[in-house]
Amino acid sequence: MPEAGGLIGRDGELRVLTDMVDAVEDEGSAIVVMGDPGIGKTSLLRAAAAHGKNAGAAVLSVVGVEAEAHLPFAGLHQLLRPVLAETDRLPTPQRDALHAAFGMRPSDAAEGAPEPFMIALATLNALTDVASQKPLLIVVDDVQWLDLPTQDVLGFVARRIGSDPCVLIGVVRAGHDIAFAASDLPQLNVGRLTEQDARELLDRNTADLGYADRERILREAAGNPLALTELPLALRSASRLAAEYGEQPPHSLPLTARLERAFAARLGDLPPLCQDALLVAAVDDADDLREIIAGATILAGQEAHVAVLEAAVTAGLVRFDNLYAHFRHPLVRAAVISKESVARKQAAHAALAEVLTDEPYRRVWHRAQSIGGQDDEVADEMERAHAIPLRRGSVSEVIWALERSAELTTDSATRGRRLMLAAEHAFGLGRADLVDQLLERAGRTSLTRLDQVRMQWLGEIFHDGVPGDADHIRTLCEAAQEAIDAGDSALALNLLQAAGLRCWWADTGPEARALVCEVARRVDRPRGDAQLTAIFSIADPLGEYQTVADSLAGVRLESITDPAALWLYGMAAAATADPVRSVDLLGRAEIMLRQQGRLGLLSQVLTMSVSDSMEIGDWEHAWAASEEGRRLAADTGQAIWDAGSQAGYAMLLALRGDHGRSLEIAAEVERSAAGKKLSNLLACGQLARGFAYLSAGRPADAYHALRRLFDQDDPAFHVHERFHAVSFLAEAAVHAGLAGEVHEVIADLESEAVTVRSPILVRQLTYARAVLASDDEAEEAFLAALSADLTRWPWLRARLELAFGQWLRRQRRVAEARRPLHSAQLTFDLIGARSWAESTRVELRAAGGRGQAATGKANGLSSLTAQELQIARLAAEGLSNKEIGERLYLSHRTVGSHLYRIFPKLDVSTRAQLAAVVGPQDPVAGA
Structure with missing residues (x-):
């Protein structure tokens, strides 16, 4: 088989990566490369990087190192180091967050921990700024050993570079269950070589081996390229192999263990001082040669110099890179650590702690690793030091520091308090599994x-x-x-x-x-x-x-500066069915949370705003909020809010006329909610069903779905959600010929409304009264309902106008019917209520009027995706691409790409024209 970039048997895999690089000018992309240790993932990554450089792309790279996994944002700092100067041009909040994460901002200037998503947004914009100058290739090796904050940032970036000239390739060792690998990014699985390719690779490296040895190596290597390279070297050290294994490496060991032993066999030939230096390098959380040599001097008790590592370089175990020393393969580091005793490893950590006098957190971390039992002095220092990663925004490292502090603590109550503090941070991180583990351990202590x-x-x-x-x-x-x-x-x-x-x-x-x-x-x-x-x-x-x-x-809305308070007040307004107040409060909270990068809370705010935005006719915001709320809830691991967003999305799809998709999603929500008996979500599922059936012209089915919300014995009964169903229940009952069956429900609600003056309940009851009234009382009821202040309720007003027009036409007052019908049609078209708009056109034609086609604006807006609609509205408000990107956690190039597609859809060519089409205020209030 022909070679691919010097690689044997990897033509197909390399082509996938090079094709991504070649297409970078047209679209950005990201991919996860998965495979076993030694299977050739790193070689593929290097070949792709070389191809990118030859193609004129800028290349940024980072390699995960297991010993550095506890250092917050260490991997991200390594990745961005060549372009760190570019970050000075970032918006101030982003720049400050990123610099705080890297420890570049004085600790006394930090006002609490930076939000992780603000750091991620800063990284995204820094990288896309680099990509705007020339295409960018980001190569990340051993993602599983990067610190968790860096992994999260890379996942955030990978999901958002589709519109930028940027490619991200992340390599993950098989068997590591990390979020980056479990995301919805495409995967490239690298498997073992074919027998023919394995023989070719073996021939290239070991032409002098006899037939029996070659067959034995082929059998043991099982198509693994690293094994095909390293096992022959181990075989040549026959005396050492005999001492280690006897006749041959035991077949019961997995291949990775055999490879580690093969490397370990070569370690024994090295001089003692070289072995000391290798041990310090293996437990170090950096690759700095000066640290390694200083630590080796302390460990060995004699002066060490860089030259002591030359033997390891000659043996192919280590390579130098300026002032850094890197192990040739992660299995070499693992081999060094596995062959040493616990006492020797602790001594190496202690030596590094002596060296790191100017880095308090790293110093205490190595001190903690050098202790086998308990030590209150180190435990206290570890607890104090947890503030350092907290200021940098690395909550996962804070949790580890507090856990380790607890392990070192002799007093049971203090140990429990530290575990509790770690659990609180795990809660803030959204890690339910970790909270449970920490609480279980804390429960075994003497808690206050x-x-x-x-x-x-x-x-x-x-x-x-x-x-x-x-x-x-x-x-x-x-x-x-x-x-x-x-x-x-x-x-x-x-x-x-x-x-x-x-x-x-x-x-x-x-x-x-x-x-x-x-x-x-x-x-x-x-x-x-x-x-x-x-x-x-x-x-x-x-x-x-x-x-x-x-x-x-x-x-007083304008006086509140804390978005959490706005969220809580908005929650209260939503719970008591006051949608106008709720949308105003949550809208202000949304702006502040975006500025602060608090995406976990933002997803809840967006989800809560969906149904109330629908209620008051702002379907554009509801559509955008449902899409973004679902995405952010998934990003931040909030399953119940994800389900809530799905329920809102199903309702909105139903109202916009996509009945089939709405019913599918409603069924998914109901399945999820039924197991936990979540009546709130079950009610929302029935609302979506009722809306879908009404929109599809199936009023009887709509009536039976919505009626469940008012039956206190039904699992879908919910005291709040039923208020959203009142007018629709009445509408469905009238059109299904079941009006007589709904009067008792409405009467009960009228009684509630005497003390509960909920805006939704009061206004929906005015609709129900009008449509259920007898012919003698109907006109007065309609006029009373329409005379109320419905300025912020265009959706309800239009439905009242449609119902009034229908009643007038049945009374043979067709000329009078046209005016409310015309007004209703305009509103339905503007907000996107397609089925109701079509029903109104039919009524208009029956009344001798002309049922006009949907306006160009309505048709154009309906063609936009939720995210495109969100971008269009912000652009119409006058925000720049960069400002829109900051709001929506996108790069400014991605925003520009969206606008490039939005303009022709709306038949506009300037932002001024865009504002005329999707301006922030629609003329529905006076409809």
């Missing part, structure tokens, strides 16, 4: 009572989507009371919020709801506190409606 309460909250928070019975709610409330008694209001509120969420996601009964609110009133927080208000709203949105409404009435 308050720490036991805190552990209860942490154990609860990741399972708030699973409804407990009333007893569980009571347990949480008792824990909150203990926190109140201990003076820890923050912990009490967190516990009560967890209890409230259980009441929200599933019906836990009136007593449980009342108990949450009763304990919440005992918390020492001022009236109108954001978290307290949110707790009342989600625990008991009906019973505490007035409490929440009074708190929200005192909120």
Whole structure:
């Protein structure tokens, strides 16, 4: 078989990579190269890098090293080092976040830890800026051994370079379950060589071997290129192999272990001082020759120089790169470590700790690794040092530091406190599995009572989507009371919020709801506190409606600078069915969270805003928010919010006329929710079904789907979500000839509305009253409904106008019917309600009017994807490509590429024309 770039048997694999590089001017791309150790992944990566350089691309590279995996952003710093000067041109928040991650910003200037996604966005923009000057190839070897923050950043970048002249190739060793490899990026699996290719490679390196030895090597190598190269070298060291294995390496060992032993066999021939230097290099978390030699001097107790490593270079185990020493293959490092005793490895760590006097975190890290038992002095130093990676935004390293500190601690209560602190950071990172592990360990220590309460909250928070019975709610409330008694209001509120969420996601009964609110009133927080208000709203949105409404009435939107407070107030407004206030609060929170790079909370804000944006007719925002909310929830590992976004997406698809897809997604949401008995999501699934059936002209099916939300014995019953269904239930009942069956439901809701003046409930009841009224009372009911202030409710107003026009036409008042029908059609077209728009055109034609085709604007906007629509709206507001990229976590080149596609879809050629088509304010208010 012909060779590919000097490689034997890798033509197909290399072609995949070189084709990506050759197409970089047309589209960016990323790929994960997977394979066993020694299978040739690194050789492929080098060949692709050489091809990129020859093609004129800039090449940036980084190699993961297991010993460096604990250093936050060490890999990212290595990758960006050649272009670090470019980062000075980044927007200030991004530049500061990136420099803080690299320790380039003084610690006293850091205002808390930088947001990980702000660091990721800064990296994306820095790389795409480089790519704007010449195509960029990013090659990443051994991703599995990069520090976790760097892995997360690379995954973020890889998913967002499709519109940039940038290619990212990441190599991952098979068997490592990391997020980068488990993402939706394409994969290239590198398998073993064919027998013919294996023989050719063996011939190239070992023509002097006899037939029996060659066959034995071919059999043991099993098509692995590294084995085909290294096993012959090991075989030549016959005396050492005999000492190590006897006749031959044991067949029971896996190939990787045999390769490690083959390398280890060559280590024994090296001088003792060289072996000391290799051991220090193997446990070092950097490849700095000066560190290695200084550490070797301390370990050996005699002066060492760079020359001591020459024997390892000659043996093909190490290579020099200026002032750095690199192992030829990760298995060499593994062989060095595996052959040494625990005492020798600890001594090497201790030697490095002595060397690293100017780097406090690395120093204490190596001190901690040099200890086999417990040491309170080092444990205390380790806990203090965890602030260093925290300032750099590496929460995963903070968790490790606190875990190690706990392991070194003699006092049980202190050990438990440190594990609890690690668990809180794991919660912030979204790692439910790690939280559970840490809590299980903390539970075996002598925790203080308050720490036991805190552990209860942490154990609860990741399972708030699973409804407990009333007893569980009571347990949480008792824990909150203990926190109140201990003076820890923050912990009490967190516990009560967890209890409230259980009441929200599933019906836990009136007593449980009342108990949450009763304990919440005992918390020492001022009236109108954001978290307290949110707790009342989600625990008991009906019973505490007035409490929440009074708190929200005192909120001054422009005075709130904390996006978390805006989120909580927005949650309260959404829970009490006040969509106008909710959208305003969440919209302001969205802007701030984007600026701060807090994508985990942003995904929740976007998800909550979807249904309320639909309610008030802003379907463009709802469409964009549902798409981005789903993407960010997946990025940040928030499964329940991902499901919530899917439910909102299904409802929106139904209203826009995509019935089939809506029903498919609704079924997926229901399957997910049914197992956990999440009545909130089950209700949303029924809403999507009802909307889809109505849109498809199946009113009877719509009625039966929506009716479930009002049956307290039905799993889909939900006190809040049913408010969104009121007008649609009435509409479906009228068109299905079932109006008589719905009067009792409406009467019950009218009674509720006496005390619960929820804007959605009040306005939807005006629609239901009008369409269900007798002919003698209908006109008065319609006129009363239409005379209300519906400025922010164009969707409901248009449906009222359609229903009024239909009634007028049935009364043979066709001339009068045309005006409301014309107005309704305009609004339906503008917001994208296709089925309702078509129904209105039919009514108009029946009334002697002309049912106009959808406006060019409506047709054009409907052709945009959710992300294109989001970009178009921001561009219409006057934002530059760079500013849009900062808002949406995209590179400015990606934004430009989207706009290049958007302009012809909307038949515009300038941003001024774009503003006229998708301006931030649509003329539906006066429709």
